[in-house]
Amino acid sequence: xxxxxxxxxxxxxxxxxxxxxxxxxxxxxxxxxxxxxxxxxxxxxxxxxxxxxxxxxxxxxxxxxxxxxxxxxxxxxxxxxxxxxxxxxxxxxxxxxxxxxxxxxxxxxxxxxxxxxxxxxxxxxxxxxxxxxxxxxxxxxxxxxxxxxxxxxxxxxxxxxxxxxxxxxxxxxxxxxxxxxxxxxxxxxxxxxxxxxxxxxxxxxxxxxxxxxxxxxxxxxxxxxxxxxxxxxxxxxxxxxxxxxxxxxxxxxxxxxxxxxxxxxxxxxxxxxxxxxxxxxxxxxxxxxxxxxxxxxxxxxxxxxxxxxxxxxxxxxxxxxxxxxxxxxxxxxxx
Amino acid sequence: xxxxxxxxxxxxxxxxxxxxxxxxxxxxxxxxxxxxxxxxxxxxxxxxxxxxxxxxxxxxxxxxxxxxxxxxxxxxxxxxxxxxxxxxxxxxxxxxxxxxxxxxxxxxxxxxxxxxxxxxxxxxxxxxxxxxxxxxxxxxxxxxxxxxxxxxxxxxxxxxxxxxxxxxxxxxxxxxxxxxxxxxxxxxxxxxxxxxxxxxxxxxxxxxxxxxxxxxxxxxxxxxxxxxxxxxxxxxxxxxxxxxxxxxxxxxxxxxxxxxxxx
Numbered sequence: 067x068x069x070x071x072x073x074x075x076x077x078x079x080x081x082x083x084x085x086x087x088x089x090x091x092x093x094x095x096x097x098x099x100x101x102x103x104x105x106x107x108x109x110x111x112x113x114x115x116x117x118x119x120x121x122x123x124x125x126x127x128x129x130x131x132x133x134x135x136x137x138x139x140x141x142x143x144x145x146x147x148x149x150x151x152x153x154x155x156x157x158x159x160x161x162x163x164x165x166x167x168x169x170x171x172x173x174x175x176x177x178x179x180x181x182x183x184x185x186x187x188x189x190x191x192x193x194x195x196x197x198x199x200x201x202x203x204x205x206x207x208x209x210x211x212x213x214x215x216x217x218x219x220x221x222x223x224x225x226x227x228x229x230x231x232x233x234x235x236x237x238x239x240x241x242x243x244x245x246x247x248x249x250x251x252x253x254x255x256x257x258x259x260x261x262x263x264x265x266x267x268x269x270x271x272x273x274x275x276x277x278x279x280x281x282x283x284x285x286x287x288x289x290x291x292x293x294x295x296x297x298x299x300x301x302x303x304x305x306x307x308x309x310x311x312x313x314x315x316x317x318x319x320x321x322x323x324x325x326x327x328x329x330x331x332x333x334x335x336x337x338x339x340x341x342x343x344x345x346x347x348x349x350x351x352x353x354x355x356x357x358x359x360x361x362x363x364x365x366x367x368x369x370x371x372x373x374x375x376x377x378x379x380x381x382x383x384x385x386x387x388x389x390x391x392x393x394x395x396x397x398x399x400x401x
Numbered sequence: 402x403x404x405x406x407x408x409x410x411x412x413x414x415x416x417x418x419x420x421x422x423x424x425x426x427x428x429x430x431x432x433x434x435x436x437x438x439x440x441x442x443x444x445x446x447x448x449x450x451x452x453x454x455x456x457x458x459x460x461x462x463x464x465x466x467x468x469x470x471x472x473x474x475x476x477x478x479x480x481x482x483x484x485x486x487x488x489x490x491x492x493x494x495x496x497x498x499x500x501x502x503x504x505x506x507x508x509x510x511x512x513x514x515x516x517x518x519x520x521x522x523x524x525x526x527x528x529x530x531x532x533x534x535x536x537x538x539x540x541x542x543x544x545x546x547x548x549x550x551x552x553x554x555x556x557x558x559x560x561x562x563x564x565x566x567x568x569x570x571x572x573x574x575x576x577x578x579x580x581x582x583x584x585x586x587x588x589x590x591x592x593x594x595x596x597x598x599x600x601x602x603x604x605x606x607x608x609x610x611x612x613x614x615x616x617x618x619x620x621x622x623x624x625x626x627x628x629x630x631x632x633x634x635x636x637x638x639x640x641x642x643x644x645x646x647x648x649x650x651x652x653x654x655x656x657x658x659x660x661x662x663x664x
Contacts, residue, residue, distance in 0.1 A: 111612065151615075151616055152612035152613070152615045152616050152619075153615045153619060154612060154615075186612075188612045217656065219587070219589075219656075219658070220568070221589065221613070221617070222549060223570075223616060223617060223620075224532060224551065225620065226620070226621070226622050237613065237616065239611060239613050244610070245609075245610030245611050246610070246611035246612075248611060248612050248613045248616070
């Protein structure tokens with residue numbers, strides 16, 4: 067058993083003495099630790115918004131964490147008909163994996179089962195640039211074309227961009243029962259960052275939910291960033307390792323209210339529910355901007371009456387090379 | 402980058418083979434050096450300066466260009482194996498233009514002769530990349546044995562358009578001659594004016610329902626090159642899904658496709 071008197075000392079200390087407060091909510095001077103990942107961007111379109119949402123929901127389903135899902139994947143934003151290659155409503159999807167090989171395995175598998183199968187859909191590269199720009203490619207139609215059983219059609223189409231640059235894009239047209247499934251041959255992949263985070267310490271489940279939703283709403287329109295967990299947040303923040311050899315991640319007991327009497331808890335006395343927002347993004351600046359927007363929105367939504375404080379998850383800086391220092395991010399101007 | 406302009410001096414009756422003029426090589430030379438380059442007809446060898454006034458100047462553009470001004474009907478095999486840059490003809494051009502080209506663009510503000518984008522000599526592959534755009538009409542065997550790239554003909558096309566086509570895309574705004582897509586294996590021919598297809602060689606037309614239509618026909622530069630294929634106009638005239646598709650040439654097991662307006 068932990069000494070009850072000393073139990074909350076550290077946690078309560080930063081809450082009381084935090085130099086940085088937003089709407090009265092203390093922000094801990096700590097950092098979120100994030101890792102290098104590989105990323106790609108896809109554009110999914112359909113004849114109407116409803117089919118598009120169905121396909122996107124299936125495509126990004128079971129894509130919360132690389133711990134067991136293979137990829138962290140979510141809708142980046144909705145695209146209007148003017149923003150898509152085929153002039154139909156669409157969505158942009160961002161997918162992150164720990165290795166290029168894993169991304170190259172997961173994306174065609176999901177595209178084949180979730181997009182090819184959904185009526186009226188088509189799938190395009192969301193990262194503009196050919197092999198000269200993105201030499202590493204994730205297959206799309208390159209793999210899916212075989213469903214056409216020899217009736218598939220390959221077309222190379224030269225597109226002239228607004229800057230006058232011409233790019234030849236290869237498409238596959240696979241005959242299906244509602245017409246044709248159109249799919250780009252492949253899509254580039256690039257370096258990115260996964261695992262940016264901030265942790266909301268709530269006075270109640272109700273208040274932390276409200277703060278969390280406000281944060282996600284603020285992050286949602288931001289380009290290049292996704293929050294892949296359900297509703298954008300997770301309650302199962304994890305630490306590295308486990309007492310069970312088969313697991314390489316397990317519950318972060320330091321933030322579990324039910325264990326505050328048994329472990330070295332990092333929870334202040336007033337915190338009774340904790341939610342973590344995890345962010346993956348194309349680059350450091352975009353994740354920083356999203357963390358700032360999310361924390362600002364969360365604090366503004368419930369203030370100190372709803373949040374005890376905001377902190378972040380890290381592993382002492384030993385695992386990930388990208389460190390998002392909350393105090394710096396919150397005092398910097400948006401980029 | 403360099404822009405080279407060749408202006409026809411006098412009307413040349415004798416066909417002249419200019420297949421040795423390669424834009425990627427011409428840009429290394431001065432106007433005088435270009436004027437001294439040798440081109441052949443069946444009877445004579447000429448210096449290019451005998452046929453054209455040559456002008457070279459630097460332009461503020463990344464891609465080089467070669468411009469031919471005047472009536473070039475007797476100029477044959479222009480743009481043979483063309484791979485980079487723009488060739489623009491302000492007038493008519495002769496036979497075998499763009500044979501075996503692999504990239505770049507050839508723009509003809511006039512009519513083109515026979516074998517546009519076809520093969521040359523003993524080669525069995527024609528155009529293999531790039532774009533040819535003709536504002537007028539093209540002669541026989543346009544796109545013969547074409548394998549890749551695009552041919553855009555705003556006006557009419559002669560007999561045997563897309564004969565033995567292997568792949569690639571041909572757009573024709575006006576009417577086409579006989580033996581359309583004879584021996585076609587794959588590839589696409591898109592017609593702005595409906596044509597009668599022999600049922601022995603092509604499947605009966607079915608309505609095209611594909612988002613690819615917008616990708617292919619929605620491009621601004623295509624609307625400019627072949628105005629008759631303007632998608633919005635078609636949709637206005639014919640409603641949604643204005644295209645129907647036939648597949649063939651079935652006599653050789655081909656699965657090429659011909660798009661034409663739904664009637």
